[in-house]
Amino acid sequence: MTSGLKVELPPRYCPLPPARHPDEAVLAQRTSDWITGFHSLSSHQLDRMRGNDCPGFYGRIMPNAATDRLQLAVDWCTVMFHFDDAHCDEGPPARRLGPLTDLATRITRVLDVPDTPPAGDPLLAPVRDLARRAARWATPTQRRRCVEAHRAWFLAVLWEIGHRAAGSTPRLDDYAHLRQHTAAGAATLSWAEIVDGEEIPERELTAPAVRALTELAFTTAAFDDDLFSYGKELWVAHTEGTSPSGLSLVEVLRREHHLTTGDAIARAVDLCDRLTHRFFALRDRVRPRASAPLRAYLDHLAHLLPGNLDWGLRADRYRNPDGRHPHAVTTSATTTRTPPADTSPPPIPSIRWWWDPDLR
Template structure:
């Protein structure tokens, strides 16, 4: 899993032809999310200091900039839970290389979501925090909104077990397999499932399930996940036990070096943005006000994810373009 230390890698530039916005509540929400995580005991004192640089409130505030504080806090707290879960159980943890152990863990968490009457294990702070989120989301969501969220979280947990199985066997997925599963492993659909919950409106099921709208949501998810793969690649090489990311997958599939793999990842990202623009006009043509709002927030998810990625201390993107990183790594 080690590569060779070579010359600095330059990450490809990414941009979108959409406006950026940020909620005026973003910084306040950020502080409250860190406080909530401390109360739930999913962050110890050392992690609390590190997560202060995560700026999760600004991620929520950029991806859902028009939401009121209550909805925005739900989104930020959920995003913080995801980051903490990822660090504790996934690619930076030994659990992330043990698919059986990880599966047993997420089954208990799914039980909390699928059976709202279940009480969490008091000894498991992640379960307790998840139950707290469950109860709060249920208050602010319609039944179909809640079911969308649970469905998306199930996909996220399945994808984490899939990644753990790949790591345990030290095998890399094909590009086609990776592109499909990356949408789930990145957890973006779980956040998109909360777009209308956080926004205080209900997207009708006929709009949400419209094939054209579903395709746009999948493309927006791909774009956000591939941008993350590109911008977080140096961090993943430095910290992860094995790297599950688009550039190494491209490198392995086509036998190319990492600078070329990063370049191709950027090309895939930019092509997806162009496709999104072409298809979005059709969906907007006769869209309801709720669907217009949802499509606006899909745009905000792309721009907001990029803007946040460039400012969070989780990735330190500006530093990596001037630093030596591993340019060869075996994906797994």
């Protein structure tokens, strides 16, 4: 298995093709130069950060963004993917809990108050630089949204690590509404609003239909992460002599419904297809009457779905699970524009409101 694990996924419904930013190579070089300037990071850490292809990830979300401004989001993504890998996913969870909690609170404080001294962890220096750069562009509301989004992410990660430490598997109903947060959905897109340079009116951003679209997009992307990272989970479990974590959609479905792995993967893809179909149907009703800043935000959410799929199947963080075994995992998948046969709400109470017929 350590010489090459292969996972094949059923076709995924997605009506929108992925888009790419024309300056991804420029963004990649600038990010590489930027993180290299922080001498407290090891060469292995730097190699893994470069291998995550954050220009490709964020370039697919905002393919038309101004390159200089998009650099901010790409640099943030580079640092936070490393934070996720090194502090949230790897190592014994019980021993990670204290250091992770300490680092997470320091990160949010530095983002909130950029002049806070970056003491305690090598990651805090680049976070402080990001916070200072963002402060030049972001409105007070955008900065507040960014900080609150990070707090939501870190709280959800602590919930996740609690399950990892206990060796328990959450219920599907809980996992479905929390996965958007453990995947840093709001934290990720909070930078897009800053890059765009226009503040989305609060009454629009918090409208029920827009909240539903936000949660749909973040959850779908996170569930897709679970699909194309499942090979990584299996590879790590095999190399460590353990069982796969119960913190992935495939494992939650497999264990809760007593399915085979193949059937759990198929059911996970079906769920993603239903979510995708609902997102685009609702987006098409909301977008025509949205303000320009909200339309841009909805477009970013729409690009996230095909972009995340396209990027995730190529990213080294899933093909090279520990940064030392290139091509250890290969995940194959295709997309289809044929809608799923069943577009009804899935039997998951915590997310059923996304199909509320009164949402407009």
